[in-house]
Amino acid sequence: MGEPAYRPSPSPVEEYEGDPNQEWVVAGVVGQSIDVLGTRRYEVKWGEGWKRKDGTNTTWEKLDDSSETVQRLIWDWDRKQGRKRAAKAKRSPEIAIGVEGPQLLHEDKTFYALARGYNELVERYPDSPDEELDFDGTLLELNVDSSAGPSVVSARASDPGRSHSPSIPSPSPPPRAVRPIPRRANARRAPSSSPGLSADDEEVARRLRSRFSRREALEREWATKLHDAAPVVFVNEVNGEEVPRLVDGFQYLERHYVRAPNVPSNREYADCLVSCDCAGRCRDAERCGCQDPSELKDEAGRRIFAYTWLRLFTFKLPPGMEVIECNKSCSCSERCPNRVAQRPRDVPIEIFRTRNRGWGARATTPLSRGKVVGIYTGWLTRRADADRLADGRRSYIFDLDVHEGEDEDDEEHLTDKYSVDGYAYGNWTRFVNHSCEPNMRVVPVVWDTIPELNQPYLAFVATADIPARTELTIDYDPKAGEEARAAKQKARRQSPPPGARECMCGAESCRGWVRV
Numbered sequence: 001m002g003e004p005a006y007r008p009s010p011s012p013v014e015e016y017e018g019d020p021n022q023e024w025v026v027a028g029v030v031g032q033s034i035d036v037l038g039t040r041r042y043e044v045k046w047g048e049g050w051k052r053k054d055g056t057n058t059t060w061e062k063l064d065d066s067s068e069t070v071q072r073l074i075w076d077w078d079r080k081q082g083r084k085r086a087a088k089a090k091r092s093p094e095i096a097i098g099v100e101g102p103q104l105l106h107e108d109k110t111f112y113a114l115a116r117g118y119n120e121l122v123e124r125y126p127d128s129p130d131e132e133l134d135f136d137g138t139l140l141e142l143n144v145d146s147s148a149g150p151s152v153v154s155a156r157a158s159d160p161g162r163s164h165s166p167s168i169p170s171p172s173p174p175p176r177a178v179r180p181i182p183r184r185a186n187a188r189r190a191p192s193s194s195p196g197l198s199a200d201d202e203e204v205a206r207r208l209r210s211r212f213s214r215r216e217a218l219e220r221e222w223a224t225k226l227h228d229a230a231p232v233v234f235v236n237e238v239n240g241e242e243v244p245r246l247v248d249g250f251q252y253l254e255r256h257y258v259r260a261p262n263v264p265s266n267r268e269y270a271d272c273l274v275s276c277d278c279a280g281r282c283r284d285a286e287r288c289g290c291q292d293p294s295e296l297k298d299e300a301g302r303r304i305f306a307y308t309w310l311r312l313f314t315f316k317l318p319p320g321m322e323v324i325e326c327n328k329s330c331s332c333s334e335r336c337p338n339r340v341a342q343r344p345r346d347v348p349i350e351i352f353r354t355r356n357r358g359w360g361a362r363a364t365t366p367l368s369r370g371k372v373v374g375i376y377t378g379w380l381t382r383r384a385d386a387d388r389l390a391d392g393r394r395s396y397i398f399d400l401d402v403h404e405g406e407d408e409d410d411e412e413h414l415t416d417k418y419s420v421d422g423y424a425y426g427n428w429t430r431f432v433n434h435s436c437e438p439n440m441r442v443v444p445v446v447w448d449t450i451p452e453l454n455q456p457y458l459a460f461v462a463t464a465d466i467p468a469r470t471e472l473t474i475d476y477d478p479k480a481g482e483e484a485r486a487a488k489q490k491a492r493r494q495s496p497p498p499g500a501r502e503c504m505c506g507a508e509s510c511r512g513w514v515r516v
């Protein structure tokens, strides 16, 4: 071993006035910094007269495990800064606005803008189910060349009135886990009530294609579908490919599924949503009615929320459960800290070309541990239908299997099982690559559906502080990861399962293969 790269100097001992054994309280947050590793620190003003001999009375603290009172002070600070930036931006549209973590200017504005934009959509398509308002209404019929891999696929918009041949049965379905499981999309015609691609939309798309490069055109097209989420852009510093190859007519869905016609709509169960009657922001999960079905409790058996006051996931959710967020029937405010994954994404995303794994995704701002970065969307299909599909497009399917392994006869759970296919419909999360040492975890969340329907959204949550522009990754097969770790402890070698491919994640503990 050589010399360490650096030796930290000892922190100077604080010399302050007063009793050194006294516990001091935080009186307020007055500053914030984020270092290159994404670690956030707050400048804290101490109360009860704490000060140094020179009269200064603040210190820089990480505050990761702070009490709820301190979290609220941080929250107030974040909001005040957001307001200041918004006011500055109003005065000068040219002004450069720093975008850092949860303090995005964007975030403070988006929820209301979303509500406005959404209302406009509802007015435009009065008969459309909620989940269909995010896409332009053209459902695709896909012709898969399974020998050529996922990128080489042709597609055309489905032709109204045409019947479709059934999907090709696959000989034996692969085993299940919460991970993208290889399967082919189940493309059907839109239900009759779905919104059509208006002449205006077509004209916009045509103009974009004729005036801009492929990259600009795709960025601009997706920007029209973000519904106030932060931007998604493409970067390639590796080769000449401008944008990833996508199936023709790929439809960007920021926050909703498009359901296959034989998948029950969450709207059918809207009356079953349990709601709360909290005023303002929900504070106590014990008294928050929509948390009644939640089993998430602290050591003392008291029901708790899945998020901190700063909307960071706490990682206390036991396996087999989903996060239950407040819903549209709840009387709390839109700013309630138990509304997180349902808010417009406030993390700007770059889809970038990796050297050896196609395209990947990264955030352009540092992320805190527990940050909900986005949700996986796509075509929501019945598992049984997905099982009959051929292996042509293996990589973009997630099974919604939170409750699997539970008593299948349990009447509380409707027995249907679903999968999400992000191949022809989806968002930036479909570009998230696998790593054996991932920096995000997939967490099931519900807010517009009851848990028993087995149709949660899958939120991608940062499991560590992540510096800006670090590739975002998940483990496609967390169970295999656990098995690999157990095998390593027993000094056994694990052989790759059939269909696995060489893993190129480059992590120190890489298991060598990945099921895609």
Ligand SMILES: C[S@@+](CC[C@H](N)C(=O)[O-])C[C@H]1O[C@@H](n2cnc3c(N)ncnc32)[C@H](O)[C@@H]1O
Pocket (backbone or CB within 6 Å): 180, 244, 356, 357, 358, 359, 360, 394, 395, 396, 430, 431, 432, 433, 434, 435, 502, 503, 504, 505, 514, 516
């Ligand atoms: C869900 S897609 C991710 C986006 C993909 N890179 C793209 O360009 O569209 C999964 C595919 O990415 C590639 N991939 C992801 N993680 C990988 C890894 N650790 N090693 C090798 N290939 C990987 C495989 O080709 C896999 O089929």
